[in-house]
Structures are given as C-alpha cells and as structure tokens.
Amino acid sequence: MSSVDLSRFLLQETTLGAITSWLPWESELSDLAVGDPAFAAASAVVLDGDLDAGDLDVNLDNLYPRDHQHPLPFLLLVRGSVRARAVVNSDFDGGTHLVVLGDLDADYLITFDQETFVGGALRLRRAWWGIGEAGNLMVRGPISAPALIADGYRVDDERIRARHGVTNTAFLFRDGTDYLPRAHACCVIADKYVCDDDSFDDEQIPNGVVDWVEPFDVLDAVTGGQDPFAEPICDPTEDLFVPEPDLFGCSEAELRDRFSAEVSAESVVAVMAHPLVMGRCETYDHDLIDEDRRYSVRRASGETPARLTIVRVISDPHLMYRFHHFEARRSPCGTTSVELLTQKSAGARCEPEPVPEHRVDHYIDALSCFRRLREFLAESV
Structure with a gap:
C-alpha cells in the first residue's frame, strides 16, 4: 500500500x-x-x-x-x-x-x-x-x-x-x-x-x-496491503489444558490419597532421571515445553531438596501462570513424601509456599499436569 x-x-x-x-x-x-x-x-x-x-x-x-x-x-x-x-x-x-x-x-x-x-x-x-x-x-x-x-x-x-x-x-x-x-x-x-x-x-x-x-x-x-492477523481474532487466554475428568468427583480426602499414590517420591525421582529431562533440564533455567506447559528441574544440593516445577499458562488475567512445585522432602522418621507448593508469580518477591489441602482445584490441576508430563515423556521415547 x-x-x-x-x-x-x-x-x-x-x-x-x-x-x-x-x-x-x-x-x-x-x-x-x-x-x-x-x-x-x-x-x-x-x-x-x-x-x-x-x-x-x-x-x-x-x-x-x-x-x-x-x-x-x-x-x-x-x-x-x-x-x-x-x-x-x-x-x-x-x-x-x-x-x-x-x-x-x-x-x-x-x-x-x-x-x-x-x-x-x-x-x-x-x-x-x-x-x-x-x-x-x-x-x-x-x-x-x-x-x-x-x-x-x-x-x-x-x-x-x-x-x-x-x-x-x-x-x-x-x-x-x-x-x-x-x-x-x-x-x-x-x-x-x-x-x-x-x-x-x-x-x-x-x-x-x-x-x-x-x-x-x-x-x-x-x-503490502495484506492482513497478517487471524480471522477471526479470538481470546488467547482460554485454557488449553483440561484437567482429568475422573478427578472432579473426588472428595478432598480421596484426592489427597490419589495425589500421594501417583505423585510419590519414587515417581518424581523417575521423572527427573528420564533421559529427556536429564538432557534438556541441565539447570533450573532450562525448560521442556509442551503446548501450554513448561517443565523444569532443580537438583538436590545440600539441604535444598530436589524440585520438579510445572508452569502452566492459564486464563486468570491477574496471575497469567499457575505454578506447581513438587518437592521430595524427608521426614524426621526417615520417610520421603512429595509436598506441593505454588507461587503467585516468578521472582524472589513471590517465594513458593505450600498449597493447603482444601485447595482441591489446585491439587486436581497439579495431578493432571503430572499425569500429562509422564505421558509426554513416554511419547518421547
């Protein structure tokens, strides 16, 4: 033009x-x-x-x-x-x-x-x-x-x-x-x-x-007189990820049991030891990308526990992202369990904090994301 x-x-x-x-x-x-x-x-x-x-x-x-x-x-x-x-x-x-x-x-x-x-x-x-x-x-x-x-x-x-x-x-x-x-x-x-x-x-x-x-x-x-924009333009903040339907009917106790069984310390260690994760996530700043999710890993060091992080783009206009941190922690009696943490946004001013057990929606989302990660890794073999 x-x-x-x-x-x-x-x-x-x-x-x-x-x-x-x-x-x-x-x-x-x-x-x-x-x-x-x-x-x-x-x-x-x-x-x-x-x-x-x-x-x-x-x-x-x-x-x-x-x-x-x-x-x-x-x-x-x-x-x-x-x-x-x-x-x-x-x-x-x-x-x-x-x-x-x-x-x-x-x-x-x-x-x-x-x-x-x-x-x-x-x-x-x-x-x-x-x-x-x-x-x-x-x-x-x-x-x-x-x-x-x-x-x-x-x-x-x-x-x-x-x-x-x-x-x-x-x-x-x-x-x-x-x-x-x-x-x-x-x-x-x-x-x-x-x-x-x-x-x-x-x-x-x-x-x-x-x-x-x-x-x-x-x-x-x-x-040049062309229109490079989408037709029609639509809202990009709609969620791309749908949580697992079988989790919606769970009570708080049932969901907690499922989370503990599926997101065990052994399963998190297995994910972190997967060759694709080992190769792509050398540091906490390296990510694996899967549609609207990205995965990163922090290795254990001294008293700092290992952490698997899943960040998902969501439609909440104030948060933009949902963080799921899975940390394998050892109890005083010697057992190891996985604690779920989240944070409001990236940065030192928003440190991760534990997700309360009554936040059922967050546990549903986290467990669904963890399942998808395991499927994603299985498909990559």
Missing part, C-alpha cells in the same frame, strides 16, 4: 524544546524537552489540524526521503486527529515518535520502540502491536481494537485487563523471556506468520513459541 505524502499538508518544522507547551504532560517527550538540552534541540514536525490519509498508510519511516541533509524528525505532532489505513513505524534506532492530540482511527497501528500518544480515542479495526522495551503507548480516551499486543512494549496493562474504557477481544502482554503457546499465538496472528518449528534451537522442543513471530514479516504484510 502507498504511504501518504505529507508534503500535501501544511507542516511546521521546529524543535522539541520550542513546542513544550503543546506536549501532553503524560508524554515522556515532555520531560525530555524540558530536562535535556540535546533532546530540546531535536527536530519536530507539527501539523496544525487533522491528518486524513484516507485509504493510505501513514508510514513514519518514510516521512521524507532518507538523506543526511534531511533526516527523519524526532517527533510528529498532530494537533488534530489521524485517520489512515495503517500507522506504522519500524525503526528501532532513531525513528519518529508520534503524538496525536485528537483521535487515531485506523485498521492497524504497529510501532517499534517509539512513543505513541493519543489524546482522544484510539479506534482500530484490526490490531495494535507495540514492539521493543523503549516504546510506550499512552491513550487518554477509550480504546477499541480486536487485538492489543504488547511485545515488550510499555502500556497500561492494568487498564486493559480491567476493561476500563477498553473494548478488545484479545490482549497479549509479554516480554522477551515469556513463553507463548503456539495455539495462543495463532489466536491473533495467521498461522503462516507464526515461527516455524525449525526456528528453535536444539535445546527446545518445537511445540511452543518463544520468539513467536518475525515482526518484520507482519509489518511487510501490512504495508
């Missing part, structure tokens, strides 16, 4: 420092313009009115021909609203930031590492995708978009999850270390754009997506 020629609009070329009074106070660019002389001298382009591109794209990488005499501006400030087929920016190094004081209305909004500020409503017919840890999306007004994808990008995720002035079907929020089940990725991106199995290194099993998609392929599709 063609990008709109901004020369048809009346533009004012200035500097960031000269337009500080026009910049929204929430914008990080406002702080830079006031507090850093180098940024205050950065070039800015102002459009005093609406930017209506019709069916064309607004490509922030192609505002001007690339040459050293006329580099891209640091900021495009639109003192009205923007309407376009797509608004895109793919420059990780020195791209143009966008501040729109009015509404932004488009099919797609894709930005790499730049700030995007919308003072009015953000209305997208397909998707917003923000990529890169330096990027930031801020929207004062309501947000409407089938898919909102924060790929390392900063965004008010609490507002989106609470649906506070936000209408959307799918929301993916991840950083560079997050594991993303392939089925989740395909909820928002057409399958042909999801990473192929051979993109994984030798230490991973190709049934999950870590570097889940090549962003430039998606960007090229959008700017």
